Amino acid sequence: MRRVVFLTLLAVMATCKGAEYKVVCYYTNWAQYRPTPWKYYPEDIDPALCTHVIYAFAKMVNHQLAPFEWNDDNTEWSTGMYERFMTRLSQNNGPTPKSLLAVGGWNFGTQPFKDMTSSAANRRTFIETSITYLRERGFDGLDLDWEYPHAEDKTNFALLVQELREAYDAEVVPAGKERLLLSAAVSAGKTHIEAGYDIPTLARYLDFINLMAYDFRGTGGDTGTGHHSLLQALPTETGDDATLNAAWAVDRWISDGAPPSKLVLGIPLYGRSFTLSSPSNTGVNAPITGRGPAQTYTREAGVMSYYEVCTMLNTGGTRVWNEQDKLLYAYKDNLWVGYDDETSVRAKVEWLRDRGLGGAMVWSLDFDDFKATTCAEHPYPLLKAVNQALLGYTPEVVTMATGAPPTSDNKPGATETSDGDKPTQPATDNDSLIVILLVVFLVIVPLLVAAIVSYRFRAEIRKRCQNQAEKYRTENTRRNPDDRGNGTKIDEEFVLPIRKNPRQLPTQPRPPDVILTVQPDQHKFKDPDSVSNASKSSGGRRRLDFDNMENRRREAYQKTTEVKMAQSGRVYTKTVPPNPPPKPSLPPPKPLRTLPPKYPHNPRGLSHNVPHPKGPGTAVSYTDTMPTRVAIGYPMYQSTPVAPGGPPPRPLVLTRPNHPPPKPPARPPRPPTHSMSADLVEVDIDDSAAFQTLRLKFGNDELYHTQVETEI
Incomplete structure (x- = not known):
C-alpha cells in the first residue's frame, strides 16, 4: 500500500510540474529615460506574464539599502516608482506575482559589496x-546582483547568503505576508564560476538562482562576429570558446552542486551587434571593426532591443536561422546582430524543460516589443513565447497602460487571435472531456491520496501510542502494585518514568537573611531642613560588618530612604542578604627609597650656610671642595654621586647675610569640617539578637538616634 501511495504521489508531482516553473522578469528603473515612444514605466508591466518581477536596481549607502533613482521613493509632489510598481503588480487577473528588489548591477561595481561583506558587523548592518527596507516598501524578497565576486570574496559572499537566509527565516513575519525570498543573479562564465562562487552553500540557502546565460560575446575583445547567448557550442568551437554557451554553464553549476530545480535560465530580450569589416562577409566569426553603433532608443554601442532588431528587418535586413545549432542572427549592410526571437526562445525553453530546470528569466521587460507596433500584433511577443513553451499556454494578460488591447484567452482549448472583434473558437466536446479529466486527476485524486496517507499515518501513531502505554502499564503494575495487593493497577492511565537530569547541579543551601528594622522616632529630629541635609549626607544603614567603608557608600541611598520613612511615621523593614566574604588584604606597601644626604642650603640660593673654622665673618675666601652645581643655585638634593677627588678647586667667596629671610605669609584658616558618625554597640547573646544603637550626626548636631534590632 505504501508503494502504491508513493508512486501515486510521484505521478501527481510530475503532472503538476508546470505549476512549479518560474518566469522571472527584470524591470529596470532607468528605462523611464528612453526617448518617446519607448519610455518604460511600471504601468507598462504585464503581471500576468511573470511569476516573479525583480525591480532593478537599488544601491548601498553605509552598508544599507538605498534608492538608486531620485524618484524610486515617494516625494511630496509625486508617487514613487516603488509604489507604482507594487500597484501595477496587484492588478493581475490571477495570483499577484512575487516582487523582489535587486541590489548591485554592472554599473554599481564590486567595491561596495567587498566592503559590506568584509566584516561580520558590516554584514549584520x-x-x-x-x-526593514523591504517590508516598508512592500517587497517580497531580495535579489543579490554582485557582478562579480573575486576569489578573495568567495567565502564572504557565501557567509552573506547564509546569514541573510537565517535572518529572514528568524523574522517575525507580518500578518498577511510570507517570509522574505532570497535569490541571486550569477555569472555563466567559466572564470567567474571557478573563482567567486561557493556553489553548494549558495544552492542551500538561496530560493532560486538566476543564471545570466548571455553576454558571452559582444562586451569587448572580440575579433569576429558571434552570438552572445548561444544555447550550445558550435561544432567549430574548441577550448575556452566551447564554454561560451548556456548548456556548458548549466552543466557546470549542476556538477558543482546546484540542484536543477533551483536554476533559472536567463534569456535575453536584446541582441549584441557588431560592425562588419566587409558587408560581403556576413557569417559567424566574420571580421569586424568593433561594436555596432548605438541605436536611437537604447543608445548604447553594441546593444539592440528586440523592437530595434525588428525595425532593421522591416527595412531590408536579412534573418538567418540555423536549426541544427539553434543559432539566430541578422545583418544589414555592415551591421551584424545576434539575438533571439520567438523561434529561438521556444527552443531554449524546451531544452530547459528537458533538463529539469526551475524556469526561465528574461532581461529585461523594456527590451521586448511591449507596444506591439514593430515585431508582432500583440505586445510582449518574446515573453509570451516563453510562457507558451514553459506552461503550455499564454496567460490572460492585463490591459496595457499604454492603450494596447489585451489579447484573447489562450488557455488550452482556445485559439489565439490578433483581432479583438473575432470571437474565440468554441471548445469541442473532446476538449471539454479532457478538461474535466484533468480537473479530476489534478484535484480529486490528490485529495483522495492525501486522505489515505493521513488515515494510515494516524493509525500508525495510534498503534504506537497504545503499545507504549501497554509497556509502561506493565512496568508500573510490576513495580508498584496497589494497596489491595492483587497486583492490579489503574486501567485507563499509565505513568511515564521521570528521569532526573544528570546534568542538573544540586542546589546549595542559602544562609538566612538578616532582618533590619528601623523604628521612627520623631523627637530625635530638630527640624525638616536638618533631616533633608542628613538625607544628602554620606551616612547609611550598615550591616554587621561596620568597618567596611564600601558597604557604607553602597547603602547610602538605602539609609536616606529609611530616614525619610522614619520621619513620616512608618516602620521600614528591609531584608538584606548576608555580608559578602571579606576581600583579600592588600600586600604591604613597598618601602620608600632613601633620599641622598641633604646639603646645607640658603633659602635665597645665593650662598651656603657653611660653618667656617675661623667663625662668622663678612667675607671669607677659601677653596670649596663641594661640587659647584650643588653649591650655587641648584637643588638641595643631589642624586648624581660626585667622582672621587671632585672637580678642580677654585676660590669661592661666601658672604653671610646680616638679616634673616622674610617669613612666608600665614596660611588662611581651614573651614570647620563636619563629620558624621554612627555607633553600633551592644549584643545580647542569650536572646539571640543584637541591639545596635544607630546615631547619625552632622557636625556637633545629633540628627538621628535609634536602636536597631538584628536577628542572629
Missing part, C-alpha cells in the same frame, strides 16, 4: 536594515 546590511541584513538587519534590509528587512
Whole structure:
C-alpha cells in the first residue's frame, strides 16, 4: 500500500510540474529615460506574464539599502516608482506575482559589496536594515546582483547568503505576508564560476538562482562576429570558446552542486551587434571593426532591443536561422546582430524543460516589443513565447497602460487571435472531456491520496501510542502494585518514568537573611531642613560588618530612604542578604627609597650656610671642595654621586647675610569640617539578637538616634 501511495504521489508531482516553473522578469528603473515612444514605466508591466518581477536596481549607502533613482521613493509632489510598481503588480487577473528588489548591477561595481561583506558587523548592518527596507516598501524578497565576486570574496559572499537566509527565516513575519525570498543573479562564465562562487552553500540557502546565460560575446575583445547567448557550442568551437554557451554553464553549476530545480535560465530580450569589416562577409566569426553603433532608443554601442532588431528587418535586413545549432542572427549592410526571437526562445525553453530546470528569466521587460507596433500584433511577443513553451499556454494578460488591447484567452482549448472583434473558437466536446479529466486527476485524486496517507499515518501513531502505554502499564503494575495487593493497577492511565537530569547541579543551601528594622522616632529630629541635609549626607544603614567603608557608600541611598520613612511615621523593614566574604588584604606597601644626604642650603640660593673654622665673618675666601652645581643655585638634593677627588678647586667667596629671610605669609584658616558618625554597640547573646544603637550626626548636631534590632 505504501508503494502504491508513493508512486501515486510521484505521478501527481510530475503532472503538476508546470505549476512549479518560474518566469522571472527584470524591470529596470532607468528605462523611464528612453526617448518617446519607448519610455518604460511600471504601468507598462504585464503581471500576468511573470511569476516573479525583480525591480532593478537599488544601491548601498553605509552598508544599507538605498534608492538608486531620485524618484524610486515617494516625494511630496509625486508617487514613487516603488509604489507604482507594487500597484501595477496587484492588478493581475490571477495570483499577484512575487516582487523582489535587486541590489548591485554592472554599473554599481564590486567595491561596495567587498566592503559590506568584509566584516561580520558590516554584514549584520546590511541584513538587519534590509528587512526593514523591504517590508516598508512592500517587497517580497531580495535579489543579490554582485557582478562579480573575486576569489578573495568567495567565502564572504557565501557567509552573506547564509546569514541573510537565517535572518529572514528568524523574522517575525507580518500578518498577511510570507517570509522574505532570497535569490541571486550569477555569472555563466567559466572564470567567474571557478573563482567567486561557493556553489553548494549558495544552492542551500538561496530560493532560486538566476543564471545570466548571455553576454558571452559582444562586451569587448572580440575579433569576429558571434552570438552572445548561444544555447550550445558550435561544432567549430574548441577550448575556452566551447564554454561560451548556456548548456556548458548549466552543466557546470549542476556538477558543482546546484540542484536543477533551483536554476533559472536567463534569456535575453536584446541582441549584441557588431560592425562588419566587409558587408560581403556576413557569417559567424566574420571580421569586424568593433561594436555596432548605438541605436536611437537604447543608445548604447553594441546593444539592440528586440523592437530595434525588428525595425532593421522591416527595412531590408536579412534573418538567418540555423536549426541544427539553434543559432539566430541578422545583418544589414555592415551591421551584424545576434539575438533571439520567438523561434529561438521556444527552443531554449524546451531544452530547459528537458533538463529539469526551475524556469526561465528574461532581461529585461523594456527590451521586448511591449507596444506591439514593430515585431508582432500583440505586445510582449518574446515573453509570451516563453510562457507558451514553459506552461503550455499564454496567460490572460492585463490591459496595457499604454492603450494596447489585451489579447484573447489562450488557455488550452482556445485559439489565439490578433483581432479583438473575432470571437474565440468554441471548445469541442473532446476538449471539454479532457478538461474535466484533468480537473479530476489534478484535484480529486490528490485529495483522495492525501486522505489515505493521513488515515494510515494516524493509525500508525495510534498503534504506537497504545503499545507504549501497554509497556509502561506493565512496568508500573510490576513495580508498584496497589494497596489491595492483587497486583492490579489503574486501567485507563499509565505513568511515564521521570528521569532526573544528570546534568542538573544540586542546589546549595542559602544562609538566612538578616532582618533590619528601623523604628521612627520623631523627637530625635530638630527640624525638616536638618533631616533633608542628613538625607544628602554620606551616612547609611550598615550591616554587621561596620568597618567596611564600601558597604557604607553602597547603602547610602538605602539609609536616606529609611530616614525619610522614619520621619513620616512608618516602620521600614528591609531584608538584606548576608555580608559578602571579606576581600583579600592588600600586600604591604613597598618601602620608600632613601633620599641622598641633604646639603646645607640658603633659602635665597645665593650662598651656603657653611660653618667656617675661623667663625662668622663678612667675607671669607677659601677653596670649596663641594661640587659647584650643588653649591650655587641648584637643588638641595643631589642624586648624581660626585667622582672621587671632585672637580678642580677654585676660590669661592661666601658672604653671610646680616638679616634673616622674610617669613612666608600665614596660611588662611581651614573651614570647620563636619563629620558624621554612627555607633553600633551592644549584643545580647542569650536572646539571640543584637541591639545596635544607630546615631547619625552632622557636625556637633545629633540628627538621628535609634536602636536597631538584628536577628542572629
